[in-house]
Amino acid sequence: xxxxxxxxxxxxxxxxxxxxxxxxxxxxxxxxxxxxxxxxxxxxxxxxxxxxxxxxxxxxxxxxxxxxxxxxxxxxxxxxxxxxxxxxxxxxxxxxxxxxxxxxxxxxxxxxxxxxxxxxxxxxxxxxxxxxxxxxxxxxxxxxxxxxxxxxxxxxxxxxxxxxxxxxxxxxxxxxxxxxxxxxxxxxxxxxxxxxxxxxxxxxxxxxxxxxxxxxxxxxxxxxxxxxxxxxxxxxxxxxxxxxxxxxxxxxxxxxxxxxxxxxxxxxxxxxxxxxxxxxxxxx
Numbered sequence: 605x606x607x608x609x610x611x612x613x614x615x616x617x618x619x620x621x622x623x624x625x626x627x628x629x630x631x632x633x634x635x636x637x638x639x640x641x642x643x644x645x646x647x648x649x650x651x652x653x654x655x656x657x658x659x660x661x662x663x664x665x666x667x668x669x670x671x672x673x674x675x676x677x678x679x680x681x682x683x684x685x686x687x688x689x690x691x692x693x694x695x696x697x698x699x700x701x702x703x704x705x706x707x708x709x710x711x712x713x714x715x716x717x718x719x720x721x722x723x724x725x726x727x728x729x730x731x732x733x734x735x736x737x738x739x740x741x742x743x744x745x746x747x748x749x750x751x752x753x754x755x756x757x758x759x760x761x762x763x764x765x766x767x768x769x770x771x772x773x774x775x776x777x778x779x780x781x782x783x784x785x786x787x788x789x790x791x792x793x794x795x796x797x798x799x800x801x802x803x804x805x806x807x808x809x810x811x812x813x814x815x816x817x818x819x820x821x822x823x824x825x826x827x828x829x830x831x832x833x834x835x836x837x838x839x840x841x842x843x844x845x846x847x848x849x850x851x852x853x854x855x856x857x858x859x860x861x862x863x864x865x866x867x868x869x870x871x872x873x874x875x876x877x878x879x880x881x882x883x884x885x886x887x888x
Contacts, residue, residue: 800846
């Protein structure tokens, strides 16, 4: 069971356990410290804004991953040395609200933004303040990388899957379809088996709950391979082409609803034997 951790212990211990890396980034200096279970580190980032560096440091880890808005065992902390007042930081919607391992949730989710003001730059008071867009973009880029690292280190994961849904009437219905695919055990086990089972993916699209969805207009791609056209198997599709894509360690599933201009992306992983073993032996 979880146990309280004294704040002084956290403050003094965390910096010594993380590694620092930097790389060129836009108009604001970003220093990311990424601590996921697999110790996957993001590239180093550094630049200057108005002649003064502002740093973003981040750490995150998790299991039972699904969007933080619903609750899950996922903790992410982002610290910026530039002072800013609380704002509508949309970084979570671009990152941690776009990942899922198994769809299970708990009550321990956190997405924390801390502004220390140590950079000595003018405080960002609202979305119109100079530097707001650059800082938000920096936080979002760091958050996306960290969120993806958590998925790559999903329990028993062997493949990283991007689910992209396009041509929806709004973002909400695109997310419905994307999560229906990403949460389906049948779809996820097919990815583990490298089985291009089109029926499982199309079935998830159909039961996603999109009102008045015209299934006869839906197109489905595995990477660049068109596997389903107008709701059915594409005439030019060959099983060996689908199998070739499914054997890759990183795969993009692209669904085109052809009913609007909205789009959404979700990142997930496959469901393997090791996932069952890890969770079956969790308390032993």
